[in-house]
Amino acid sequence: MAERHRNPTIIDVAERAGVSKSVVSRVVSGRGSVGEETRRRVLDAAQDLGYVVNAVARAMVAHRTYTVGVFVRDAATPFYGHLLTALQERAASHGYRVVTATGSGRFAVADEHRALETLVMLRVEALIVCSGILPAAQIVPFAERLPTVVAGRPETHGSITSVFCDEEEGGAALADHVVDLGHRNVAVITVPVSNSVTMGPRTAAMARRLRERGARVLEVVGPHREMAGGWATEILRHPEITAVMAPSDRHAVAFLEQLQLRNVAVPQDLSVTGYDGIGDLVSPLIGLTHWRQPIELIGERAVDTLVRLLDGEQPPDHHQALSGSLVVGRTTAPPTR
Amino acid sequence: MAERHRNPTIIDVAERAGVSKSVVSRVVSGRGSVGEETRRRVLDAAQDLGYVVNAVARAMVAHRTYTVGVFVRDAATPFYGHLLTALQERAASHGYRVVTATGSGRFAVADEHRALETLVMLRVEALIVCSGILPAAQIVPFAERLPTVVAGRPETHGSITSVFCDEEEGGAALADHVVDLGHRNVAVITVPVSNSVTMGPRTAAMARRLRERGARVLEVVGPHREMAGGWATEILRHPEITAVMAPSDRHAVAFLEQLQLRNVAVPQDLSVTGYDGIGDLVSPLIGLTHWRQPIELIGERAVDTLVRLLDGEQPPDHHQALSGSLVVGRTTAPPTR
DNA sequence: CCGGAAAATGGGAACGTTCCACCCGTGGAT
DNA sequence: ATCCACGGGTGGAACGTTCCCATTTTCCGG
Numbered sequence: 001m002a003e004r005h006r007n008p009t010i011i012d013v014a015e016r017a018g019v020s021k022s023v024v025s026r027v028v029s030g031r032g033s034v035g036e037e038t039r040r041r042v043l044d045a046a047q048d049l050g051y052v053v054n055a056v057a058r059a060m061v062a063h064r065t066y067t068v069g070v071f072v073r074d075a076a077t078p079f080y081g082h083l084l085t086a087l088q089e090r091a092a093s094h095g096y097r098v099v100t101a102t103g104s105g106r107f108a109v110a111d112e113h114r115a116l117e118t119l120v121m122l123r124v125e126a127l128i129v130c131s132g133i134l135p136a137a138q139i140v141p142f143a144e145r146l147p148t149v150v151a152g153r154p155e156t157h158g159s160i161t162s163v164f165c166d167e168e169e170g171g172a173a174l175a176d177h178v179v180d181l182g183h184r185n186v187a188v189i190t191v192p193v194s195n196s197v198t199m200g201p202r203t204a205a206m207a208r209r210l211r212e213r214g215a216r217v218l219e220v221v222g223p224h225r226e227m228a229g230g231w232a233t234e235i236l237r238h239p240e241i242t243a244v245m246a247p248s249d250r251h252a253v254a255f256l257e258q259l260q261l262r263n264v265a266v267p268q269d270l271s272v273t274g275y276d277g278i279g280d281l282v283s284p285l286i287g288l289t290h291w292r293q294p295i296e297l298i299g300e301r302a303v304d305t306l307v308r309l310l311d312g313e314q315p316p317d318h319h320q321a322l323s324g325s326l327v328v329g330r331t332t333a334p335p336t337r
Numbered sequence: 338m339a340e341r342h343r344n345p346t347i348i349d350v351a352e353r354a355g356v357s358k359s360v361v362s363r364v365v366s367g368r369g370s371v372g373e374e375t376r377r378r379v380l381d382a383a384q385d386l387g388y389v390v391n392a393v394a395r396a397m398v399a400h401r402t403y404t405v406g407v408f409v410r411d412a413a414t415p416f417y418g419h420l421l422t423a424l425q426e427r428a429a430s431h432g433y434r435v436v437t438a439t440g441s442g443r444f445a446v447a448d449e450h451r452a453l454e455t456l457v458m459l460r461v462e463a464l465i466v467c468s469g470i471l472p473a474a475q476i477v478p479f480a481e482r483l484p485t486v487v488a489g490r491p492e493t494h495g496s497i498t499s500v501f502c503d504e505e506e507g508g509a510a511l512a513d514h515v516v517d518l519g520h521r522n523v524a525v526i527t528v529p530v531s532n533s534v535t536m537g538p539r540t541a542a543m544a545r546r547l548r549e550r551g552a553r554v555l556e557v558v559g560p561h562r563e564m565a566g567g568w569a570t571e572i573l574r575h576p577e578i579t580a581v582m583a584p585s586d587r588h589a590v591a592f593l594e595q596l597q598l599r600n601v602a603v604p605q606d607l608s609v610t611g612y613d614g615i616g617d618l619v620s621p622l623i624g625l626t627h628w629r630q631p632i633e634l635i636g637e638r639a640v641d642t643l644v645r646l647l648d649g650e651q652p653p654d655h656h657q658a659l660s661g662s663l664v665v666g667r668t669t670a671p672p673t674r
Numbered sequence: 675c676c677g678g679a680a681a682a683t684g685g686g687a688a689c690g691t692t693c694c695a696c697c698c699g700t701g702g703a704t
Numbered sequence: 705a706t707c708c709a710c711g712g713g714t715g716g717a718a719c720g721t722t723c724c725c726a727t728t729t730t731c732c733g734g
Contacts, residue, residue, distance in 0.1 A: 009691085019714090033712065054460060054691070055458040055459045056689095060692095078418075121391070122434075357684045362723090369723090372682060394689090394722090395722075397688095397690070
């Protein structure tokens with residue numbers, strides 16, 4: 001099935017209006033000149049028949065789809081959800097459509113490769129990759145084929161342009177904030193770089209700066225948020241710890257839940273920091289101290305850069321590092337012990 | 338520009354493999370029989386040339402795009418973000434791709450019409466409309482053209498199938514919960530039906546059930562979350578009010594923020610309820626009492642129904658009302674006065 | 675060793691546009 | 705009167721597939 005009533009074509013309209021298909025094409029595509037009277041007849045005929053241009057046929061002959069492909073590993077997370085929306089809107093304002101391909105929930109390289117391949121099949125004109133995980137090696141073959149921008153994380157490979165928020169800066173700023181408050185024994189929930197190109201460097205930066213400033217650091221390895229209970233147990237075993245730095249807002253929230261269950265008061269007993277700045281949803285009410293990434297800006301810049309590449313221009317910079325900002329909430333305070 | 342190096346075609350592959358284009362077509366599309374040795378040669382040639390099937394050309398001749406169009410008014414809200422993700426994943430599991438069209442931020446009917454028209458241009462095979470606002474009259478002309486499912490809200494128009502979560506049930510259940518706790522003076526932040534097909538009925542149901550159960554109801558009209566300060570001022574002017582019911586989780590959170598600013602303790606001074614169940618992000622930590630809609634299930638059902646329609650079957654039901662569930666958190670308690 | 679079915683291959687039309695080359699009047703400049 | 709430019713119009717090729725039909729090759733039983 002699924003072969004519905006055939007859509008009217010340019011030829012049907014031409015017949016009804018008593019002109020050739022060329023004229024109809026010129027009317028609907030807006031290029032070339034057509035007599036006023038004829039134009040009106042064509043428009044009427046199109047209206048009567050319910051004619052709508054077929055973008056598929058148009059794309060085929062024009063060799064252009066006005067579509068950019070977005071690969072996002074997990075659109076369900078708020079960070080990527082926001083980013084996706086920003087990309088979509090900005091692309092639309094440039095006259096491009098967005099097709100999204102998602103990797104599988106499980107981390108399967110083959111699967112992600114297939115998702116990217118699908119985008120190529122669809123003849124997207126450019127690629128935006130949003131994934132803190134997909135390794136550069138996977139992206140390069142596609143980047144050689146299509147203009148590609150990696151959004152939300154730095155990417156050092158030569159042929160790829162990336163738009164991101166400097167992780168060092170954020171990690172260091174948060175660490176400074178914590179040390180400035182007077183904390184000397186801090187736990188950092190670290191994520192191996194091999195696990196996330198974003199969270200790895202940022203937690204590394206936190207730990208480094210903490211140490212530079214003379215604080216003692218307890219590193220708790222914790223990529224998965226489900227392990228928050230484990231972090232809590234381990235951290236609370238060290239009573240000297242007065243502050244905990246999480247690799248993301250979501251990690252921080254998961255950890256806060258655990259503290260709530262254990263009746264640990266925040267920020268009296270323990271200060272907690274996050275990272276990302278996902279939405280106004282959590283922040284104001286919970287008042288999480290965090291480093292805010294300008295998600296919308298990242299999305300806009302990524303699309304703008306891509307459009308420039310599509311127009312044959314060189315992007316101003318291969319690595320566009322944007323600045324975030326420190327948001328001081330109510331989950332951090334001077335230590336009480 | 339934007340006319341990059343031409344992609345290799347089936348013919349290039351055929352030449353290199355020393356066969357006709359028909360053979361290549363059969364190999365890459367998997368239909369028809371090809372000799373083992375030949376198949377290998379073709380595959381090798383394709384690999385060498387970096388050939389990837391052109392879905393545009395394929396769609397043109399097959400009259401199928403394997404694409405469904407999703408119209409969502411504002412993808413940035415968590416509710417629709419979740420729904421979108423669910424739709425995307427379910428569609429993928431059926432072999433369909435998803436193209437999203439977004440209405441403008443401002444409420445402009447013309448704009449939304451154009452967004453839907455774009456989807457028709459792209460020859461999506463079916464339509465999923467996610468919008469608590471777009472009126473049925475706007476949808477009908479498209480629904481007559483393409484199989485259409487409205488997701489997330491009831492739709493009474495005959496030719497449209499809808500998958501939603503019964504608003505009456507949720508509103509009533511929440512009202513029962515509040516009355517059962519002993520509240521007798523309750524404020525409901527209502528939304529006019531003209532403003533939202535979902536929030537209107539649900540707040541109406543809340544108010545009705547409250548009255549049926551003998552409670553006094555103060556209706557505060559408040560479609561926009563930015564007005565939360567106003568609601569707080571008005572409600573706090575009525576000291577007899579001990580509970581407040583919001584039309585959505587986001588409204589509830591905005592209201593909670595205001596209460597926090599005014600040092601009103603929840604649930605001691607005031608009980609608060611939400612509606613939607615957006616993500617595990619807010620709920621566990623804030624512990625908002627709310628009616629949970631099965632967002633993923635709505636998405637899955639919507640896609641499944643659409644696929645059935647595409648296969649020429651009749652959907653089991655024009656209006657698929659799903660059940661939500663009451664989530665009792667820590668923002669509601671018996672009144673203390 | 676032959677007939678014939680089955681498997682493998684090739685050629686061409688079709689899909690719905692756009693674009694190009696061309697044609698036909700009309701009217702102003704030469 | 706002739707020429708040319710130009711607005712307005714026509715028909716056909718091309719885009720990259722798939723599918724149908726014709727043709728060739730293979731293989732098997734008699």
